[in-house]
Structure formats: C-alpha cells, structure tokens
C-alpha cells in the first residue's frame with residue numbers, strides 16, 4: 001500500500017511509475033554474486049616471505065586427507081578446479097594452493113587440523129570467498145579449508161528466535177528458511193547470495209542492518225569452533241544470557257580465521273518486519289545528509305532500519321556499468337540517501353515516515369526524493385546501492401578503504417583525496433556507505449585494470465594516518481585480512497597488538513591458521 005501524503009511540489013518523484021522505470025529489468029532477489037572482470041593482480045604489492053616453519057604438501061599428505069574425508073569429491077587437487085579458491089572476489093589477491101579440502105563434519109575438520117598442525121601445514125579457512133581484504137585466499141601455498149559442504153540448518157526455536165546452523169550456510173539461504181517462519185537474519189549485505197554465515201561471523205560483518213540489529217558480536221549466541229590442534233571447542237550456547245566467565249565465542253567473531261575454524265553457530269534472529277518503506281532522497285551538501293540522519297534517529301526511532309548514503313560519483317559508476325540502472329531524479333545531485341523504515345504496523349510506520357519526510361522537505365534538507373512501499377520497487381532501490389561495489393570492479397582497478405570516522409571528518413577525507421589525486425592516473429574518488437553507523441567506504445578507481453604501486457603511494461599511508469589522527473578505525477567492517485596487517489598500528493596500540501599476539505600464540509602455537517593475515521608479519 002502506498003500512502004502518498006507528501007504534497008510539496010519539489011517532491012516530484014514520489015509515485016510508483018517512476019520506480020517502475022527505475023531499472024528496466026530486475027533479477028529476482030538483490031543478491032550480488034557475480035565476480036568482477038578485473039584481470040590483474042596485486043601480487044607485486046603484497047610481498048610477504050613464505051614462513052619457513054611450514055612444510056610443503058606431499059603425496060602422502062593427500063592420501064591421509066583422502067582417508068579422513070572418505071570421499072574424493074571433498075579433496076580438490078585439479079589445477080582448473082583450484083583456480084576459484086586461489087583468488088578473491090576482486091581478483092586482486094592470488095595464492096598458489098595445491099589443495100582444497102571440503103569437509104562435511106566438525107569431526108573431519110578436527111582430524112584435518114590435527115594432522116596439519118602435526119605436519120606444520122598452513123591452512124586458510126574459506127567461506128563464500130567474498131571478503132574484500134584478501135583474508136580468504138592463500139598468500140602462498142596454504143591448504144584451503146572450504147566450509148562449502150557444511151551447510152545444514154540444525155534447529156530453530158520459534159520462541160527465542162535462535163537458529164542453529166552449520167558455518168557454511170549461505171546467508172541468503174538462511175533468510176529463505178526464516179522468512180516463511182516470520183523471522184529474518186539480523187544481517188544483510190550485497191554479497192548475501194555467496195557469503196556464508198561462518199564467514200560473516202569470522203569477519204564480524206556489518207552491512208545495512210547493523211544500525212537496527214547490532215553487530216555479529218551482539219547476535220551470535222553460540223559458536224562451535226575447531227582449534228589449530230584439532231580440539232573442538234563447544235560454546236554453542238543458545239542462551240541470551242550466560243555470564244559464566246570469559247565469553248570465549250567472541251574471540252572467534254572477527255578473528256578472520258586466525259584463531260579457529262568456526263563450524264556451527266547459534267544466531268539470534270528477530271521477527272521479520274511486515275511493513276517496509278524505502279525513501280531515496282537527494283541533497284546538495286553532506287551537511288544536509290547529517291541533518292537528515294539526526295532527524296531520522298529522532299523522529300523514526302526504532303523503525304529506522306537503514307540509513308545509507310552515496311555520492312554522485314557512485315551513481316555515475318552504477319549508471320555506466322549496470323545496463324538496467326536509471327537516473328533516479330530529473331536532475332543530478334551531490335549526495336543521495338537511502339533510508340529504510342520497517343516495522344509491524346503499516347499505517348503507523350507509513351505515517352511516521354511521511355511526517356519525517358514532510359518535516360525535512362519543509363526545512364529544505366532534501367533537494368528531491370522518492371519513496372517505495374512494494375517489495376519490487378524496494379528491491380530496485382536497493383540495487384542502486386548494492387551494485388556500487390560490483391560496478392566499481394568493472395570500472396578498473398579499485399583501491400578500497402573501509403573507515404570509521406567521526407562525522408566532522410566523514411566526507412572530508414573524500415574531498416581531501418579528490419584534491420590529492422586530481423589529474424593523477426585518471427582516477428575517480430567516491431564515497432558511500434553506512435553513514436548511520438559512521439562507516440565510510442572510500443573507493444578510488446583507475447580505468448586501467450592494473451594496480452599501480454606509485455599511485456598507491458599517493459593514497460597510503462596518507463589515508464591511514466588521516467584516519468588515525470581523527471581517532472577513526474582503518475577497518476570498520478571488512479577486517480584486516482592480508483591487506484592491512486602492516487597498518488594495524490594505526491588503530492591498535494602496541495599493548496593491544498601484543499595481547500592479540502599472545503592470544504594467537506595460545507590458541508595456535510604453530511601459527512598454521514591463516515598465516516600472514518591480521519597480525520603484522
């Protein structure tokens with residue numbers, strides 16, 4: 001149902017027909033699974049020496065793994081089949097693994113790791129391989145331990161809303177399981193069609209719902225994980241409250257596969273909102289975006305479920321690389337806000353959104369706007385936001401930064417980088433992201449597919465120093481992976497890094513789990 005109560009004449013686009021034409025063909029669902037077409041690598045940018053504590057894989061090892069797996073299809077050695085596991089979603093990080101293992105049970109994961117630990121064979125856990133910091137692929141010849149074949153849903157408690165499942169369940173398939181039961185996953189991201197819930201926990205993924213439901217740290221009730229020596233740690237509690245000493249499961253959340261392999265999870269899932277409305281608003285300045293956010297928090301309160309922003313360059317890149325995308329308004333604007341409300345009372349939610357929109361229009365905080373209430377149009381709106389990453393990948397080499405910054409510096413870094421890189425390498429600087437969570441995605445794109453070390457030198461360490469100077473974080477949600485190990489000190493003190501090292505030493509004394517990642521080398 002659409003309640004078009006907005007009457008201001010400048011709010012010309014609030015009608016259904018404009019949305020219908022927004023994308024001429026919309027694929028079912030809004031998941032992004034396609035890999036980008038980038039063909040060159042940053043191998044020369046990431047020079048990490050192979051750790052000589054690790055052994056080289058031999059034929060006997062493969063025979064042992066075949067025995068453990070008891071099924072040839074779980075042991076991949078064929079060169080063609082290995083390719084997809086050896087490079088990341090951006091085709092930016094390339095490894096040289098000769099073996100992928102796809103266990104079907106926690107017991108098999110345990111036996112594999114026990115053997116690898118004894119033999120000093122390094123292992124990289126891999127989920128959906130959609131990570132954006134090179135954490136999920138080998139740096140050298142690490143064995144890839146893929147969770148692909150561990151994808152069962154074990155239990156769902158409709159009273160508590162706790163879902164217990166294998167780590168390899170695809171995020172979107174969990175949503176499909178929960179939807180008819182009236183529940184939803186408290187996490188949503190553009191990679192939902194490929195990423196796995198274990199990978200989401202391992203990266204403490206954020207996404208577009210964090211504003212409403214909080215992070216994985218808040219929503220994971222329990223974890224089963226396997227340590228480097230094969231020990232199975234059962235912290236698979238389904239309880240909301242459990243203050244029995246150290247909250248060990250939290251160690252695995254956000255540790256990017258360096259402390260253990262997550263095999264099962266218990267996730268708290270909220271009731272699925274029955275009324276959803278999305279508004280796309282445009283602004284002439286970032287100050288207006290901030291004002292819209294302040295008012296949204298005040299006036300929409302608990303029904304506000306997403307507040308995303310994109311600058312004009314993002315819209316340009318989507319229009320260029322997504323044939324079905326259409327210009328959202330008659331004119332072009334500097335900034336666009338995608339605001340979503342969701343709740344359980346259609347009339348109440350609609351009225352609240354309308355009164356918010358009327359208020360911000362009358363106070364001239366928006367230049368133009370449009371809103372949608374039916375699921376098809378809502379999905380079309382979201383496509384514009386969710387295809388930015390894919391479009392940037394198609395545009396050329398992308399230098400990606402995922403920052404938490406205070407609001408007074410939030411967009412300033414984009415302006416500063418634009419000035420700094422003006423006229424250099426035909427670069428394009430854009431900013432978008434989860435402004436409601438203080439999380440900016442700063443992307444710099446150059447038309448050539450090849451990453452350039454000299455050009456990179458103009459961006460780094462400047463961008464990290466800027467972030468550190470303003471007490472931000474160099475990784476708001478994507479993690480450290482292989483990309484930022486040497487930059488960790490910009491967001492962590494020496495004593496914090498030391499404590500991280502001792503935790504790693506305790507849980508993985510031989511360092512076989514995801515080496516060369518997270519901690520400085």
Ligand code: FAD
Nearest residue numbers: 127128129130131135190196198199200205206207257262
């Ligand atoms: P992978 O990429 O396979 O692995 C990521 C890391 O986790 C690696 O270090 C890996 O070793 C480790 N890992 C994976 N599974 C396990 C396991 N079972 N046990 C232990 N360690 C494991 N991220 C966000 O936070 N917010 C977004 O909005 C967002 N949007 C994205 C949109 C697109 C189009 C793409 C391509 C990516 C996006 N990402 C986003 C990044 C990525 O999708 C997330 O980091 C996601 O959580 C990774 O899940 P995955 O299963 O693909 O993990």
Ligand code: 2HG
Nearest residue numbers: 190389400433441442443
């Ligand atoms: C998003 O929010 C993802 O869309 C990807 O975190 C961000 O491509 C990026 O920089």
Ligand code: ZN
Nearest residue numbers: 207433441477
């Ligand atoms: Zn994001």
